[in-house]
Amino acid sequence: MASHGARGRSGGRPTLEEVAARAGVGRGTVSRVINGSPRVSDATRAAVEAAVAELGYVPNTAARALAANRTDAIALVVPEPEARFFAEPYFSDMLRGVGAELADSEMQLLLTFAGNARGRQRLAQYLAAHRVDGVLLVSVHADDPLPDLLAQLEIPAVISGPRSAAEALTSVDSDNYGGARSAVEHLLARGRTEIAHITGRLDVYGAQRRVDGYRDALRDAGHETDELLVEPGDFTEEGGRRAMSALLERRPGLDAVFAGSDVTAAGARQVLREAGRRIPDDVALIGYDDSAIARHMDPPLTSVRQPIEEMGRAMIDLLLAEIADRRPAASRGLERRHAVLATELVVRASS
Amino acid sequence: MASHGARGRSGGRPTLEEVAARAGVGRGTVSRVINGSPRVSDATRAAVEAAVAELGYVPNTAARALAANRTDAIALVVPEPEARFFAEPYFSDMLRGVGAELADSEMQLLLTFAGNARGRQRLAQYLAAHRVDGVLLVSVHADDPLPDLLAQLEIPAVISGPRSAAEALTSVDSDNYGGARSAVEHLLARGRTEIAHITGRLDVYGAQRRVDGYRDALRDAGHETDELLVEPGDFTEEGGRRAMSALLERRPGLDAVFAGSDVTAAGARQVLREAGRRIPDDVALIGYDDSAIARHMDPPLTSVRQPIEEMGRAMIDLLLAEIADRRPAASRGLERRHAVLATELVVRASS
DNA sequence: ATCACGTGTGGGAGCGCTCCCACACTACCT
């Protein structure tokens, strides 16, 4: 057996040319049918479709990508270690929305982790090779160079987070400020007076905005700011425990805690229990994200729902639009390129 | 700093040809350097590498794929709804092993969900288009047509599970039978006499093998089979609760439970607690997977550790070898194409 | 009749690579 015969012409998949021959038309016509161009007569279209079906023709992605200079793929970039991706429901919700919105598109989704230096390196290489038509960037940190890199490479990209994170990039955000306000206002309305806040990781934009919402709600209600009631967390359960311990020590009289995430609230709850505080009788507790944890906690946790799945959908919509705009290199419409989605307070037994 | 030098040309990225011109060599030589061929003199190689660096050359993936008829990508196919993927540590461990082993390869990993009919459809289309060089198939169910499809399309593939699942495909499995035996033998050695088993989903091959191991261990120890001590579960917490309730009703005198997964064990634990049974005093409990849950449970859960991460590594190794073998269309070495990795019982306070 | 258009259609010219053959050029034999 000739070793170089592996390039087998006869045994391979059918090509455009073969379909064209079968249907008795030219290559261009088949291409038009495949790509849904309207400039084909009904009879011709039917003949081509028949030939495609008979031969089981499937377009060669590589050839298309080379000729058309596009890949029909987009990347969901997670600049976090994989462990966090699995630990936080945020990402799975986001992925669900993205997947759903992408379901009826031809686009293929690539999941890319870039949690360490090596991953960053690979990603940069990857983007430089233009292996994707667009990028979805979630969980961007304060000093992250990724947005700049994307802008510089002129790769369409949508970021989840506030516009300030990367002015040049389209963004989709949820109303972190308003969500935090609604939580605090709810606690105030229930008569709580000493309300603590365990923040998220402050190098994540949204976490900072929640702190702002917390502060402003208290200030607008006439409370004076007590910085000892604010303790940094990091979105993890362990961080929640640590912060709660610190808070109890500094302000044993607190009667409510607004946590930066449900997971954090779970950690805080443990410490409160161990300290003999009843929830909500002694201390009211509110989380953020309204994830599955919130529903299953004992008692069920009041939480600020972010429309994460919708955010995923919105991000895809904007990204696809931006990719489509890239073809005719005009009309760089700057209108409504920054979306903010509303949050909702889901009240349960913990408050 | 010269990275912008050649950009003006046709507005695009530098090509092989441009690198060749810059280095004063031919296209073929540059290609050889890029692909690490040894048939290049040191001087020439250095010149080419300099030109590559100066121009910031990055190979065009599409062109390479078209010319070489390969994609440098492999797919990790998860034939489950996305929710399960996130809920079960099994998948994240597997992904970690796969990712680690792939880190120093040029291969890119695609994560593909095919949990519903629509996903299946997309996947089939995807495979038919040969968009990947190989496939990793995890969590295959009994009547799944995917292995056959892969064999038919002649796409290199490695399956996680026993060889019987798809004789034609390379497989990597952990010793489910032995793992279950070791768990039961441990319980027997501790003097337990009425040992129940909550199974995994029985349409998953591994779960069935664990039942076999459970039965054989009891039989070999001279116990007679009591089918009322076996209750089907589905790997979920809820399933564990349901099964435990059923078992307690049928066999209130049981003194040990071997659960099909740690998550299942967590569910069983809740029901045991509510029924007033102390662990391990009244009832010993053993899980499977040795996931994070096991370590953090109260009391810490004895569990059968599967080397999932290693399985991921092994799968990648075998797959890459198979892809490499595909080039010279000879030597379809059938040797050691079915690997079985050992399990280990991790004993903690619950037994 | 001529011209002007719009509508379908065929096929040439690439896209940027890899593969492989041909061709130096150098050893080291007979």
Next chain:
DNA sequence: AGGTAGTGTGGGAGCGCTCCCACACGTGAT
């Protein structure tokens, strides 16, 4: 001297598409 390897190198011939120009047809206005 001629022969025979082996080594490094250049470049033609594609891979299977998309893009776009050319052209064959209508059809209606001049």
